Amino acid sequence: MPQIEQLAATWGSQVFWLVLTFGIVFLVVGLGMVPRVQGTVDKRDQGIAADLAAADRARAEADATEAAWRTRENASREAAQKLLAEARAKGAAATAERLAAANAEVQARVAQAGADIAEQRSAALGQIEQVAAEAAQAIVARVSGVQVSEQDAQGAVKAVLHG
Numbered sequence: 001m002p003q004i005e006q007l008a009a010t011w012g013s014q015v016f017w018l019v020l021t022f023g024i025v026f027l028v029v030g031l032g033m034v035p036r037v038q039g040t041v042d043k044r045d046q047g048i049a050a051d052l053a054a055a056d057r058a059r060a061e062a063d064a065t066e067a068a069w070r071t072r073e074n075a076s077r078e079a080a081q082k083l084l085a086e087a088r089a090k091g092a093a094a095t096a097e098r099l100a101a102a103n104a105e106v107q108a109r110v111a112q113a114g115a116d117i118a119e120q121r122s123a124a125l126g127q128i129e130q131v132a133a134e135a136a137q138a139i140v141a142r143v144s145g146v147q148v149s150e151q152d153a154q155g156a157v158k159a160v161l162h163g
Contacts, residue, residue, distance in 0.1 A: 084143070091139045102131045125161075132157040 106124040133153035140148045 087142055091142045095135045095139055098131060098135050102128050129154060129157050129161060132161070 106128060109124055133150065133156075136157060137148050137150070137153045140146055140153075
């Protein structure tokens with residue numbers, strides 16, 4: 001067969017050109033392109049590693065900042081508790097003084113007004129309720145910083161005084 005005989009003659013030149021082509025492709029790709037791609041991959045890996053290290057440093061710094069903030073917050077909370085206790089004590093003393101003054105006034109009026117005890121008694125109770133309502137408003141305002149309406153204070157005083 002002539003095709004088989006021709007195969008031996010062309011086989012050698014085909015193998016030569018095959019080896020030559022693969023050699024050129026190896027030189028171009030293997031020595032030219034692969035190092036560039038590998039360099040890009042290495043730069044990317046280094047960038048990622050640097051970003052991770054920066055993130056770790058930032059997290060550590062944030063943790064330290066948070067710990068310092070919590071320490072300051074706890075100290076501030078303790079100072080606020082002390083101030084609150086002092087304000088409560090002052091409010092209680094002021095309330096005791098106001099109630100003592102109001103009771104003395106009521107006793108003096110009751111002693112002087114023997115003729116109309118029922119009328120004077122209701123007037124004195126009304127004044128006590130008003131003073132107690134004002135005192136309650138003042139105490140609530142000083143202790144908690146919340147403004148209580150006059151009607152709410154009077155309702156609470158009446159509930160306490162009249163059961």
